[in-house]
Amino acid sequence: NAGVMQNPRHLVRRRGQEARLRCSPMKGHSHVYWYRQLPEEGLKFMVYLQKENIIDESGMPKERFSAEFPKEGPSILRIQQVVRGDSAAYFCASSSGTGTSGEQFFGPGTRLTVL
């Protein structure tokens, strides 16, 4: 039973380019969460999605960031016109059930570097 999968594991972009991060949740999980970890900092919630729905996007920056979890395929976190401050590790997590309790299973993360 494969765990949460994320790709790419490492991504390098130049300022102004777009970054697309993908996440496939664990089999049977319908709740997906994205977190950002800046260097030497803790984990910050970004967005919570279920299939085709955004449940909570209170942690998403107002501009340039978007997320989706389509009916088919992985969840995508998209960052447009990246800036150096976007350099961070982006972790996806998934859970089963209602999502309001219980553990979340984290993927290996995508390390984004903006030059």
Place this chain on the structure above:
Amino acid sequence: GQQVMQIPQYQHVQEGEDFTTYCNSSTTLSNIQWYKQRPGGHPVFLIQLVKSGEVKKQKRLTFQFGEAKKNSSLHITATQTTDVGTYFCAYNQGGKLIFGQGTELSVKP
């Protein structure tokens, strides 16, 4: 929104010594979770506590949830080099996890 404060930020111990990290909130928490993140790795769930005064043990790890459900602690007895990493407390707020700042543990052999 609610925040959890975690101390200390860093802890350096000699192998065999004990280690404790603390998590505090100004408001009552419905639950508290603990995660471990190895250097260069991703967070891994350790445990969830939901009851007032709850104590759970996993081998050398002891987790406590305060009577008022405003604080929690993780205690490791006789640390080993495999315990190295950052330990985060977190609580689940409507699905999203709110993390403490983490305590980075280093163990000197």
